[in-house]
Amino acid sequence: MKLLVKKAPFIKSWLLAERSTGSRSALTVLTGVKCIAEQNSVTLQATDLKTSIRCIAEGVEVQDPGEAVFPVKVVGELFKKAPTETFTIEVDGGKAKINCGEKNHYKFTTYPVSEFPKLPRSEESRPFFKITVSELKRLLEEGTFAGSPGEEFPQYLSSGLFQVKDGFVKVVSTDGRRLSLSQSALDESFEEKQVLLPLNALKELGRIVSSVEEDLDVEVKEDDSQVYFLVDNIEFAIRRIESRFPPYEKILSPEKSTWMEVDRNSMIEALERAEIVVRDFSKMVILNLSPGGNMTVKASAPEIGEAIEEVPAEIDGDPLKVAFNVRFLLDGMRALHGKVAHMTFNGPNGQMLLSKPGEESFLYVLMPITLPSEGENL
Secondary structure, X not given: OEEEEEHHHHXXXXXXXXXXXXXXXXXXXXXXXXXXXXXXXXXXXXXXXXXXXEEEOOOEEEEEOEEEEEEHHHHHHHHHOOOOXXXXXXXXXXXXXXXXOOOEEEEEEOEOHHHOOOOOOOOOOEEEEEEEHHHHHHHHHHHOOOOOOOOOOOHHHHEEEEEEEOOEEEEEEEOOOEEEEEEEEOOOOOOOXXXXXXXXXXXXXXXXXXXXXXXXEEEEEEOOOEEEEEEOOEEEEEEOOOOOOOOHHHHOOOOOOEEEEEEHHHHHHHHHHHHHHHOOOOOEEEEEEOXXXXXXXXXXXOOOEEEEEEEOEXXXXXXXXXXEEHHHHHHHHHHOOOOEEEEEEOOOOOOEEEEOOOOOOEEEXXXXXXXXXXXXXX
């Protein structure tokens, strides 16, 4: 195999594949990227057995077809630090050489092609839904942040639910204390179904779609074991989680005693300052809502200090004093795509719902912290 490579466009493709390798795998071949050179194109493949990627490499001219598995740790660094903007890669009998001009040469050993696993393919899979890159990015940002990215049990706590229902695609996550939901209307009709996917894989999916044009369509397909995301000569597959997501619709209560609209950026800035005071203590922030007036944000910690801020807001309903984990509240505010946040409260112990005014595209559910009785030290 022999390739003539233009460094800048090739590295962009290489990085997509490199991130999907099994960097901590006991199988050495999974720490490599498989390169398949055919007459008119070069395909890069990588997998950690939970996710896999195929992408067409840009900036490569095939001078002699072939296949090789390049070790990421050494070869990837040589590609990135190559001293010339073009270079050649030659592979023969498990040995490879990078030639940068006439004087710079780098030799290395490749991994056996026969040991690289066969990757899942989308050709025989079923349609799931189709959506633009920009909308998929929004769904991932708004719908997956409430879960636990570690290896949690039950498994749905570290997963994101993808659900096609009633003409919408919804993405939902929860860690048991909060829940985030984002949805987008579909332009076409698709069969109603739902799948669970690991949050760590969805985080990587977010990085991948951020590297392509936002107005492109993402075709999403599924089979009994995988979900495939196809866009711009990239096919990213995620292994499904065999678990059941709880019936989240049942916990969404329309009841409210107090409601408020507030400037999102003003709220975020006030909460960030409050977090400085309590982040190493209770992580609790107290909101005092006065209908017809403003909202007061209070945070205090013994031996550290206290923060009290008044934030302009439109408040209606009953007066309310309620407490939340400040980081959880900030997560919801930061995820919301919009200038104004609409918040409803169901007393000091009921759920808080955060959304966009007049829209149903995003919903964040957060349970309050029970406040100490009056007279106790806050």
